[in-house]
Amino acid sequence: MSLTTPTDLLDRLNWRYATKKFDSTKTIPADIWAALEESLVLTPSSYGLQPWKFLIVTNPDLKAQLQPLSWNQAQVSECSHYVVFTIKKNLTAEHVDHFVARTAEVRQAEPESLAGYRKVMVSDVVYGARSLSVNEWATRQTYIALGNFMTCAALLGVDTCPMEGIEPAKYDTVLGLPEKGYATVVACAAGYRSEDDKYATLAKVRFEKSEVIETL
Template identity: 50%
Template structure:
């Protein structure tokens, strides 16, 4: 793939096409080959130090999804969308997580673990900052939002509709999905699938500030 694979105007067209989908067609499912690309967009998302302090829970069980509606301000996207993805942080990321990541790096890049000691010390030193000046879970949540952006952009390029949802009760999500016992905590939710033609929001003009009001060049 090279820089000309997607023409700039094609990318812009897809960004204009996407919107926060309110009504999903529950009869339409994302094809498996398309979903696998979306899945990998989460896996391949960047994070600070590459530490990946997250996990993505794809909720397919219809009964569980129905339970989650009441913890989502009654938003029906939770049940109507093809896929429901709960993006969660790993609570209290620590030195053990660093060691796990560097072990994986050693395996993938064929580098002896002891050669990664300098990187290990740097990352562990970063995480070891006093809690009154550094909130590790808040930092992890920022990383999760990077993954959310990657997922939504990839979906737009594939003409899959999405709706990121913060209008949820994260604590209740954790309870229903048993995330706390797994060491994770809900940060944000994203639904994905295909819009209903009747969704009035699909054809509404995007309301954005003018480019020159939000982008400033400092030469």
């Protein structure tokens, strides 16, 4: 298998920035977008429970509804694909059972053989101490997906901008999430930078490595 070199990886991460202005005439090609969707699907999560759903917004009318709920940031409308990261609220034993059934299907195992694993998950996220803050836990899982998505996009030459400047509850209403049991956490615009986005040429500002990394 051909691996990305350390130099290539760092080049792509230095190329990446929070794009402030997208070229609205450019659309992410279907094959590249398909790979980015798979990167979302392949995101790791605690226990593998995947407590999320990713909503891909490309409809211009829907983008126009979301932009005023996003501090009126133009990236929402200008980008090619707008990803809304949501959590599945208040995980239940049924969700765990769904995951166990899927595991048995994919790995060609008997569901009964996973009974111990199911018990551990249910006793933690459904009935255990974690259940008291399970939506917060799910939110942290979703940020893993956001980081994974942005890194994969950079490797494929796609620009992104993570969007926390949004009104999640109002997003939920527009997207019809409450009746589906989901809630908005964060969003991410994806597409291609405009040639006149002044932020594209600014040097990255990071603390020295010695300040943020300590080897023990």
